[in-house]
Amino acid sequence: MKIMHILGREIFDSSGFPTVQCQVFLENGLTVTASVPSGKSIGSAEAYELRDGGSRLFGRGVTKAVDNIERIIAPYFVGKEVNAVDMDLKMIELDGTVNKTTLGANTLLAVSMALYRAEALIEKMELYEFIALILDSDSVRLPYPFFNLINGAKHADNGLTIQEFMIIPVGVPNFRGALEAGIVFFQELKLLLKKLNMPVEVSDEGGFAVGFENNIQAFDILLEISDITSKKYGLSCVFGIDVAASNYFDKNTGLYLFNNDFLNADGMIDYYQDLIKKYPIYSIEDGLDEQDWIGWAKMTRLLENQIQIVGDDLFATNIFRIAYGIEQKCATSVLIKPNQIGTITETLQAIKLSKDHGYNTIISHRASETEDSFIADLSVGSSCEQIKAGGCSRSERLAKYNRLLCIEDRLLFNFEF
Missing domain, CATH: 3.30.390.10 (Enolase-like, N-terminal domain)
Structure with a gap:
């Protein structure tokens, strides 16, 4: 044709x-x-x-x-x-x-x-089927969703230094179950914020842009929501965060101005170790500066048996940076954003390289999105383990989740559309 x-x-x-x-x-x-x-x-x-x-x-x-x-x-x-x-x-x-x-x-x-x-x-063919064909895969899988609940830093301008606070439902039977759980977490958080006389405006990525005093207050709110949803609905979750640490790094001093303190890489790692002890954190993204390969290697060595360590700015969906990170034993997971590299073919190369070396892959949206649901098919066709598509609000975020519901129906029931 x-x-x-x-x-x-x-x-x-x-x-x-x-x-x-x-x-x-x-x-x-x-x-x-x-x-x-x-x-x-x-x-x-x-x-x-x-x-x-x-x-x-x-x-x-x-x-x-x-x-x-x-x-x-x-x-x-x-x-x-x-x-x-x-x-x-x-x-x-x-x-x-x-x-x-x-x-x-x-x-x-x-x-x-x-x-x-x-x-x-x-x-x-369905788009996800064609992507699987290009990758020479004979099967596909749906990703596990990371739902954006609270936004800070560049995504909200509300004083929080952590850019994204996410929840990941656990113990759900399928993607629909995960999405329904995400909706429940989102709506219960909205009710709690109203009860506390806090604003319920959402940010660019669909999470709440609440003016918390600090990161700890945001974590404590998430714990409270986790407890509420567990008692009312029997739902369980773990947390994920995107620190976007490069935003706080001063190349001249080699220090991070984070939470009103000047911290080196060891100080940032200590901060994460304290968080992991207090909260059910499963995943930390961009915990150090994008050029601090030595720090990333140390963070990975110290934390890899406790949490998933995600590189976004570190790798930039670039096979050369991913290859170097693999060599240096940096991170355990690669965030995949097609617009970081420029073509879908290069994106698939980055996914394949990561998976071939035992790294998890997470397909991700961007802050400024459209209704295009391509990344939903990309996540399924490449059998990526996880997806970040934003909060459970705003149509440009839900478009991706709703497309995954359609794909799940087709895969489960062999629907012909």
Whole structure:
């Protein structure tokens, strides 16, 4: 099936800023679209996000990216049979830089996602099935969800130094059970906050942006919710946090200004060890700076038998950084964000490398999202162990969870849609 036309479009994400959408038109008259997200807490190793600059829309326009799609990329693909992997490789060649600084990672990702969708459609397969085929997998699995309950740092501007407080339901029979548990935790927390005369506004990622006094108060609230839901519904959970420690690191001093204290890497690790003793923490993400490989190795050595240690900014979905982290024995899990690297093919390479070396993989959303549910299919098709798609509010977050419900129905009951 040949491509007849490729259209780029500037649309708007969940933060109200521009982002890139790509629409591919096939010769049978069918079309597919794909939209890319954008991050707020952005690691220095992430591939380059192309913006227009200037005064229009605060410099965040993406008309240059749209122009790159239609004037540079499209002429190579229009009239050709869809081959998502080969076309990803061609786009990487056209860009010609390590960090996608010529065409922009957001430009490439919009086209890449659309091409994967198009080829799945042509092959009469679900997107997750096509991804599994590319990975040469004969089975798939649904991921375990990490639900964002409380936001801080760059995601909320409320004084909390930890960026995300998440709950992970345990002892549930399936994904629907996990999602229903997440909904219960979310709604019970809302009721408790109202009872305490605290605000119930949600942040960009769908968790509550509450003005707690400190991290400990947030943890204690989570413990209270855990106790309430256990008694009322028989639900159990563990906690996950994203510290985003690079935001607090001073390269000149080698210290973190965290919780109004100046801490070195050992001090940060000690802080996490204290938290683990007090609270049912299962996972800590980005606990140290993205360049502190020595600190990460020490943190992994000390904590790996107690918790999952997740690298996000550390790895940036980049196979070279992941390979180095594996060599240095840093972290036990890799966070996967397609827009950190630029194409789905490179994303799948990062997933495969991680899994081949015994690392867990977590598919993740970004702070500024769209209704596109691609990462739900990506998590299933690549059999990633976990997914972060945000809180149990805001349609751009629920779109991913609802897509996973549809996939679960298809897998459990062999539905033909």
